[in-house]
Amino acid sequence: MTSRDRGRGEERRRGLPIADEVYNEILSSVLFSRVQAGDRITIDAVAREYNVSQTPVREALHRLQADGIVVRHHLAGYRVAPMLTREQFEDLVELRLLLEPAAARRAAERMSVEELGELRALSAEMSTEAHRSTGEHAYARFSQLDAQxxxxxxxxxxxxxxxxxxxxxxxxxxxxxxxxxxxxxxxxIDEHEAVIEAIASRAPDAAAFAMRQHLEASARRFRAAFDT
Structure with a gap:
């Protein structure tokens, strides 16, 4: 059994809606380059591959488009979105460093107890997901939780x-x-915990610093992809 099959079985055990299953399948295929940038994704082909109706496939592709994973072209259907270039990557890092430490600083000042609880719950789920499996679906789910x-x-x-x-x-x-x-x-996961603790301590400077450290470390990890 492949990691893809194990992931699909895990999703069904969790009782995910069919559209979510299709979304996760396509997301995994994109993240692990089973489909390449520019490849066409058709509703009919996906419905046949996963033995589902076209309705959940349309729902999944609409969500994938909203998330920037696929691009819809007039009269040509959906295609996988382009990969970041090195220049785009560096521009994105620069913008995140401008926005996200400031957001963390404000979060330390303004975040409610309920919102802090949500942040802790997300971190705990990410930790669970990271240790659940090294398969494709676990990685895809981790990417979604990281965004959240x-x-x-x-x-x-x-x-x-x-x-x-x-x-x-x-x-x-x-x-x-x-x-x-x-x-x-x-x-x-460890870097996120540092951000959470600074926010929970209502320490704006520490929260901004922890977020900056996380973003810089993350940039180093992903930058390595351009050096191979």
Missing amino acids: FHEAVARGGGNQFVRESLTRLHTHVHLFRLAHQTSITSEA
């Missing part, structure tokens, strides 16, 4: 423009396509 974690910090900071800007970047999908080694998940 950073979005939650931005939301807790209370600046809607910062939050929307980060959401539109589709940062985590583009980065997680570059590499998929264990260190990306295990080290990120």
Whole structure:
């Protein structure tokens, strides 16, 4: 049994909706380059491959488009979105370093107890997912949780423009396509914990510093993909 088959079985045991299963399957295929940038993804082909109706496939592709994973072309259907270039990667890192430490600083000042609880729950789920399996579906799920974690910090900071800007970047999908080694998940968990503790301690400077350290470490991990 392949990691793909194990992941599919795990999803069914969790009782995920069919559209979510299809989303996770396509996301895994993109992250692990089973489909390449520019490859066409058709509703009929996906429905046949996974033995599902076209409705959940349409739902999954609509969500994948919203997340920047696929691009819809008029009269040509869906294609896999391009990979980041080195220049785009560095520009993205620079922008994140401008926005996210500031968001973490504000989160330490403004985040509610309920929002902090959500942040801790996301971190715990990421830790569980990282230790559950080294398969493709676990990595794909980790990338989604990572995006939710950073979005939650931005939301807790209370600046809607910062939050929307980060959401539109589709940062985590583009980065997680570059590499998929264990260190990306295990080290990120520890770095997230430092951010959470600074926010929980209501220490704005420490929160901004912890987020900057995390972003710089993350950049080093993903930058290695361009050096191989």
